Amino acid sequence: MAASEDNKAELLEHARSLVAHLEANESEQAGQVLDLMTELRESELFQEVGQLTRTLHDALTVFRNDSRLSAIASEIPDTQDRLQHVIELTEQSAHRTLGAIENSLFLVQELGQVARDVGGRWDSFRKRELEAEEFRGLCRDMDGFLGRINDDGERLQSELTTALMAQDYQDITGQIIRKVITLVKDVEAGLVSMIRLSDQAPENPTAADRKKEKTDRERLEGPQIPGKETDGAVSGQDEVDDLLSSLGF
Amino acid sequence: MPVSLDKNMKILIVDDFSTMRRIIKNLLRELGFNNTVEADDGNTALPVLKRGGIEFLVTDWNMPGMTGLELLKAVRAEPELKTLPVLMVTAESKREQIIEAAQAGVNGYIVKPFTANTLKEKIEKIFERVHGEKA
Numbered sequence: 001m002a003a004s005e006d007n008k009a010e011l012l013e014h015a016r017s018l019v020a021h022l023e024a025n026e027s028e029q030a031g032q033v034l035d036l037m038t039e040l041r042e043s044e045l046f047q048e049v050g051q052l053t054r055t056l057h058d059a060l061t062v063f064r065n066d067s068r069l070s071a072i073a074s075e076i077p078d079t080q081d082r083l084q085h086v087i088e089l090t091e092q093s094a095h096r097t098l099g100a101i102e103n104s105l106f107l108v109q110e111l112g113q114v115a116r117d118v119g120g121r122w123d124s125f126r127k128r129e130l131e132a133e134e135f136r137g138l139c140r141d142m143d144g145f146l147g148r149i150n151d152d153g154e155r156l157q158s159e160l161t162t163a164l165m166a167q168d169y170q171d172i173t174g175q176i177i178r179k180v181i182t183l184v185k186d187v188e189a190g191l192v193s194m195i196r197l198s199d200q201a202p203e204n205p206t207a208a209d210r211k212k213e214k215t216d217r218e219r220l221e222g223p224q225i226p227g228k229e230t231d232g233a234v235s236g237q238d239e240v241d242d243l244l245s246s247l248g249f
Numbered sequence: 250m251p252v253s254l255d256k257n258m259k260i261l262i263v264d265d266f267s268t269m270r271r272i273i274k275n276l277l278r279e280l281g282f283n284n285t286v287e288a289d290d291g292n293t294a295l296p297v298l299k300r301g302g303i304e305f306l307v308t309d310w311n312m313p314g315m316t317g318l319e320l321l322k323a324v325r326a327e328p329e330l331k332t333l334p335v336l337m338v339t340a341e342s343k344r345e346q347i348i349e350a351a352q353a354g355v356n357g358y359i360v361k362p363f364t365a366n367t368l369k370e371k372i373e374k375i376f377e378r379v380h381g382e383k384a
Contacts, residue, residue: 164275168362171269220311223340232344247351
């Protein structure tokens, strides 16, 4: 570049005279040359900073004028909450599932143990090895065992339903992550257009860029994030029921 | 008055997440409904509905392709299907959306996450009303 070649020649000249002044012990002149060199350096720096500032300013103007970009910027903190919520949901679900499995395993192990005990004595009874008193004991235990199968069977079913329901996180987190992916894509597109614009004068958004009529899918909010609920969102099924019954449902 | 539900009625479950379809299918099975079919959005559900035989529709709202609300509107616009009971099970929880679904003719609305008991209650309520209207 011609400008920096000029600068180089000028700097070299100054450097030579600086060495000459220093060797001649002319400290005052050496100081003046140093000042000149500093000045030269600073003006170059100022030019660069100026150019950067202008680019940044232009980019920011574009950013501010593009409603899509400002909407994205305001959504970023929200995205952190969304992803945090995904972590919480998956964690809760894992614990609920593991809890249900642990409870189920305990029930099954206990039932198995009683079954082996009663089964062993039942075998003895069939081989006619049981005394009358022992048989009465076996009958009592058998009664208890059958009742227990019934009760524990119900408990098992409820634990398994808990494990089943705990999988609902996948749908909810999937919806949240899809929204974040859309946002990341928008940010990428926004940054690309910013880079493109930083070399040119900012353009006015064309009519096509302006907000189109949103489709049904685009205006859906998806799962609410705790503490970040949007206005007009219900807090749960009870409110849905109240609202619908107020509408005559 | 408790109504006896036809446990053999054919139910179509529409959700884009296969895990949620499995959950609903299993919950319905627990309630005694074993005759279920599945679709992953409105576009795949509508032809199934038009072929006939579906007696109850359980649908999500937010799905790629055709959304649940669009599906509901399409169902209500179809002379053969306009009285089909429709239950919406969705994460959309804005009041205006619930009202919109109600106006489009939904028979029940459940917000996710939901419990097995909520599903049972809503299904019973829907069919109580459907039978009441027929009587």
